[in-house]
Amino acid sequence: MKYFIYACTGLAVLGLALATKTHYVDVGADGQLRYDPPYIHAHNGDIVEFIFKAKNHTATQSSFDFPCSRLTNLYGRHPGFDSGFQPIDASHPVDKTVSFHVQTQDPLWFYCRQTGHCGKGMVFAINPPSSGDETFDNFKKKALATAGDAGGGSKLGVTGNVIDVTVGKDGQLSYTPPHVQAKTGDEIRFTFVSKNHTATQSSFDQPCSPQISPDGHTITGFDTGFQPVASGSAPRQASFIMPQTDKPLWFYCRQTGHCAKGMVFAINPPPWGDHSFDAFRQKAIATGGAKTTAKIIDVTVGKDGQLAYTPPSVHASPGDQVRFTFVSKNHTASQSSFDSPCSPLQGGFDSGFQFVGTSNHPLQSTFTVPEGNNPLWFYCRQKVPVSHCGKGMVFAINPPSSGNTFDAFKAKAIATEGGGGGGKMIDVTVGKDGQLTYTPPYVNAKPGDQVRFTFVSKNHTATQSSFENPCSPWQGGFDSGFKFVGTSNNFLQSTFTVPQGNNPLWFYCRQKVPSSHCAAGMVFAVNPPSYGHTFQAFQQKAKESGADGGGTKTGLLGGALGENNSTKSGGDWAELESLKNTRTILSILLGVTGLLLVLALGALAFFMRRSGPRKGEYVPTSLDDKDVHYGSMYAAPDLTGGKVPGAPPASEHVGPLGYSDEVKDHDHDERSRMVSHSSPYRDPYDAPSGAI
Structure with missing residues (x-):
């Protein structure tokens, strides 16, 4: 019976193993400018291990339209994956590994950002369509075209001197x-x-x-x-x-x-x-006349715990470096504009939050002054417990002495306090009362406002999509990631800052277990129009996306509805989605089945052990022994005063019943001894238990 338990445990483990897969990709093997394999098909939750073999390469996320440029979002920042440069010492080569976690079934595009490598075709893809315009071959051709060699004039994989x-x-x-x-x-x-x-x-x-x-x-x-x-x-x-x-x-x-x-x-x-x-x-x-190199200008952020940059403005030349030293609390130095002092400038500098707290370990971030004489404006984008920018925490490089002065810039920032352009905080509850909802389902907000999603139940996300594809992530858009709360009271939060512009913004929950939350209508919007592309129309499109919620439509069209309502070949994508769903269901069923079987067989072993003879009890070895005396603590002596043959010594008796009277026939004798003295079953509480 133990082999049944082993088999069931194997089923449970197999079910879990099917949930994820690790894909291995060699980068620069044999000194070649390539990823091997050049593309893979992976499922949500899979792991891609980039193994760097030689030279100094990267694995950097890009887009199909711009294969040799880093993926860039609305703010000009790079939300995509980037391994960073991974130099391999040629004299002592040791592989380096960087992991990437797949979180979507959409095609993902990558390149090496070492100078000239992408233009030589060093690109990689996850889940590229097998037909249509956006195939891997077309992606590679676009990369080659960036070097003016779309025709493949240079032989790929062969480097120069x-x-x-x-x-x-x-x-x-x-x-x-x-x-x-x-x-x-x-x-x-x-x-x-x-x-x-x-x-x-x-x-x-x-x-x-x-x-x-x-x-x-x-x-x-x-x-x-x-x-x-x-x-x-x-x-x-x-x-x-x-x-x-x-x-x-x-x-x-x-x-x-x-x-x-x-x-x-x-x-x-x-x-x-x-x-x-x-x-x-x-x-x-x-250049070493008046100064050896560009100068470094120091600016202290949060001196003495104040909401201030010290000094509040400086004058600098192109090439000079402004070194921000953060000495308290949790501030930023974020580039903005004179007209919107408390909103991030698209593509502008941002130090990111620099948490110092009460420690004595300052942090630094450096900004290099670009060419030109235009004034440059900065602010702190911290808003907890109040807007720091709205309190006048701003900074400037080369502000004019008249007109758009630093004082005027600071006054505009302070004017935002109380919900102006500085941005107010808008709270949205996710999963209230265990429902598949955002509460409220949509809001109206201004650039710089912050939408704070508070997750209070289950395991949801707030993921940016588009009106045309409500249940598919928008490439480079906001994504809170899964926020698992379950039945606990440990609520989780994620904040989205409304960017410049008046366009409506669309969101959904990308949870698909046990069924698509988006297809159930769990969507959200910022600034939806009151007619045309209304929130109600957006929610209806989500519900019509199908049980999988992915917007993948097969059948008469034979393809998937892609971005901008373009029809893509559905065979490959639909197959991927079908395989993903099938594997997910199979892994759950196998895991649950294995667990139940282990528990059931463990319980059966427990009761068999308790109902049979106890260890130490005497079990008769022959019919004669069994018929001598039932229920006596000691065997009856014969006429000469000897013990009855086969009776156990007194020390082996464990209770008033003496040796067992439960054995009724010879066929049970050997089996009874095995159960009594060498049972292969452990305590059922020690039985292996599966996990879902």
Whole structure:
């Protein structure tokens, strides 16, 4: 019977194992610019393990339309997955692994953001459709087109020459050699052997300043980052892949003062003329006149526990760095605009919340001033317990002395206090009274307002979608993630900040167990119109999405209704959804069945053990023994005073009933002894129990 228990336990474990699967993807194996396999099909809950094998690659989420650019949301931030650069030391190669958790059945697109790799076809996908416009092959073609090589003129997977450059040789402030000639696809491998240097892309006109995006924070050109190498430590490496260009490329070390001492490097510089390498180096050295590099301007955030930046405004030049040091509470330095001082600027700088609390461990975040002379405006977006911006916690770089002055900017911020443009808090309860509802089901809000979702029961989400596809996540949109409350009183919260614009915003719960919450009408909206695309129309579309709630429609159309009402091939997506649902149901049934069988068989073993002879009881071994005497504590002596053959010694009797009178025939004898003395069954409370 123990084998039945083992089998049932196996069923339970199998049911759980079916719930998730791990997919393994090699990155850069054998030095090739590729992911192997180049795409996979995965289910919600599966795990993808990116295994980095060589060089210095990433696995970075993008979109089908922009295959070689990071996924970007309304605020210009990057909500998508990014492994970060994973350099592998060629002399001591050790694999590095980064995990990605699949949370949707929609296609997901990825690329390597190392310079030039995506343009050579180093892309990857999860759940790409097998037909239609958005196949993996088309995605790869779009990536190739970004390098001007859509026709596949370069052979994928084959890199150019490797050109070695030593950084800091013999402790000197130098690149050796100081410049090289390279072709498209060549790899310039920087080997850092001393001190703490970088190889950072700049320009001929500004040799000691990095290439920076308009937000003033993101370095858009190549940058190795600082590579500290202590005395006696192993060298560190970083590679730059030569892109398709006929222009010279310029680099420098951004360690303080190194560029002004001539620590610069170039690829394909002209051998003579105004833009030769020597001219570039002289321009770098010339920056060391009044100052060796751009200056660092320190700003203290929350000094003495106050809601203030100290100083509240500064004047800075392009390339200067404003270093925010957070010393108390939980503040941010977030870029805004003069007209909307307490709302985030789309694509602007944001330090993120820097929680210091009552500790003595300050935190820092640095903003690099971009090109141009425009004033730059900042605020703290903390709103608990009150709006910090509404209390005047703002900051400015290069504010004018008249017109849009800093004082005018601060006055506009303070004017938002009490629910103005600074943003009010709007509470929405999710799952009130155990119902599949948001309460209220929709709200009207202004840019900067915060919608605070409070989850009070079960396991729900608040996930942004669209009117056309109410039960499908909007790529790059807000998602609270699952908030499991169950039957506890530990409520959970997630906050959404209303972005700029007056467009209606649509949300749904993406829970599908035991059935789709969205298809049951569990949807929510911000600023829905009063006619046309009303909230009621949105909810009705959700209910019509079907039992799976995914908006996948098969049958007469033979396809799935995709974004912008475009019809996509339904075979592949419908099959994925069907397999997912089937596997989920199968895993639950197997798990529950295994658990019930284990418990039932354990209980049966328990009662069999209790009803049979106890350990230590005498069980007659022959019919003669059984017929000698029933119910006597001692066996009757024979006429000579001896004991009856087969009777147990007195020490083996355990009670007034003596040896058992429950055995009725010879067939039970051997079995009874087995049960009594060597039962294979443990206590049923020790029986393995399954889990759902």
